[in-house]
Amino acid sequence: MRTYNGPVSDHFDGLHFFDPDGSPPKSLGEVLRWQFGSGRERAAWPDWAPSPHADTPPARVTGEKVRLSFVGHASWLIQTAGLNILIDPVWSERVSPIAWAGPKRHNDPGIAFDALPPVDTVLVSHGHYDHLDIPTLSKLAAKFSPRVITPLGNDTTMRGADAAIRAEAFDWRDRVELGNNVAVTLVPTRHWSARGLFDRNKALWASFVLETAVGKIYIVCDSGYGEGTHFRSVAKAHGPLRLAILPIGAYEPRWFMKDQHMNPSDAVKALADCGAAQALAHHHGTFQLTDEAIDAPVTALQAALDDAKIPREKFVALKPGQVFEI
Template sequence: MNRRRFLTRTAALATGGALAATGAFALSPARNRYYSGPPGPNFDGTRFFNPDGTAPKGFADLMKWQWGGGRATWPGSVAITQTRPAARVDDLTITMVGHATLLVQVAGLNLLTDPVWSLRASPFSFAGPKRTTAPGIRFEDLPPIDAILLSHNHYDHLDTETLMRLHAAHDPLVITPLGNDAIVTGAVPQMRVQTGNWGNTLPLAHAAVHFEPCHHWSARGTRDRSMALWSAFVIDTPRGRIHHVGDTGFDQGRPYRHLPEKHGQIRAAILPVGAYEPNWFMRDQHQNPAEAVEGFLLSGAQYAIGHHWGTFQLTNEGRDTPPRDLAAALAAKGIAETRFRALSPGEAWAVPPV
């Protein structure tokens, strides 16, 4: 495999498993080594799927994107101001660490989403998407971590090196959709993990975590496409509800439309707003800022934080394009920018009450 194809494969696995999702490297039928269970509404007995969703693009489309040009040049590094959060927060404060990693402090609980402190979002230490910014919180400055919300298994979301460090320092509970427990405990055997399917609910201290559908897929390699589930979460706490989405395509708004009736008022939504160009290739796995605003409106959330931008260059858009596109989308809908903020690493937001 030449260097360009090797790097293409590495980037694809990090950005959403696009290469693995095509099946181009799946040379023979594979047994699901992560999960065993009966077929259901989102599982065919071997692989998970998006009901009535759009199938991944094929290998030819992947190559068209990779060789089609139009990739913006990112800076090699961007300086940030790291922050040291409080040990506990009684109300709700959310701090951006970088990409899809956020510290959610609510009602005395400390939660991390998709924690990645490693230099690269990649299966390799020497290649693949590299951090443009340092983490917004130094690992040593983390408060006690009670639980981790792990949305799916792509390398920019499930980083086993970081999970090892968190287990040693904090022993948090990992809450993740079906199948990902095999990956986590394979790397960190003593880690506490609880799993769920869409529609399930798990208790967490004085809160509850609901597993909600989103439109994505999973892969760690070339033969495990969609063998572990992906999920969004709604965290029900004494200080309000929080909707967290690690990755999703907009999918005609289906990840959002059911939320008001099912969960009522959402105080804060944490929504991806990056890794969306070229749109013709990425739209089925990553929503753009305009779609994130539509989802925000459909969900009825009072406030939102935009993530999944500015840390790892995964797709074609410039580093600062997502916040600009988000501002334009909010203006087009007459929504104040103070309600939907694309936080930079190290930035914390004490989310106003509903």
């Protein structure tokens, strides 16, 4: 399965993408060892863990203001300068290639789909099912026909499933004007991508730096920490950052997950490296992808902040339906 055909670069060998500062994804044997090996300790999540919050966003937000609504997992609605921007939108019940199996929701989206304002732009970070959700993208295309900005190769996946999805593919470090003096730059991140067994790293993955009137927002949808190289690089190229949105979940067991997913301690180091004035946490509490307990990421984040002598209010974990405004 070929999803991208383009020139060789410092992160594309002609067939596969790679991160020069990263690590390759785990092998099938290592996946089987994690899933079926002896001694695995997988925490039990409650079948349903509803958020006490639900948001009904305004149609538009204007002036020098940004309104961020946490939908859940890695999904956000960002409203600024009269634009409505969705990040990795997932309204499906499951994040899986199989409709009746795989990780399922443990709480409703923080915004009901019918309560969404007109969506202008969607940013999709990579091809994993908990980030690139074709049923949601199709519903958005049918209702709003937004631009969908995504890294190279994911456009093929989207259009192959639904030609109505207005996907536009870009490389690392490409800057895209979204209108009203808002722009987004795709930046390298320590991760990988696949939709099946035979397309590993045949599409690119990225984080985003969103330029707004109140400052730059660094949106990291999935990432390992490594040596912190990518976070320091973003600080150097794009700083100062007003806000960082950083993942804190899907991290156990560490021997398997550490190269692609940060734990809360890593996320606190990433915040220090990127230098953002404020951080919001995500990628926790909605889909059980790994072995930690449902509340472990938030508890560990608070402990990591205390250990680093960083005020807890500088790095906040919202529940679906909660809103943060700048």
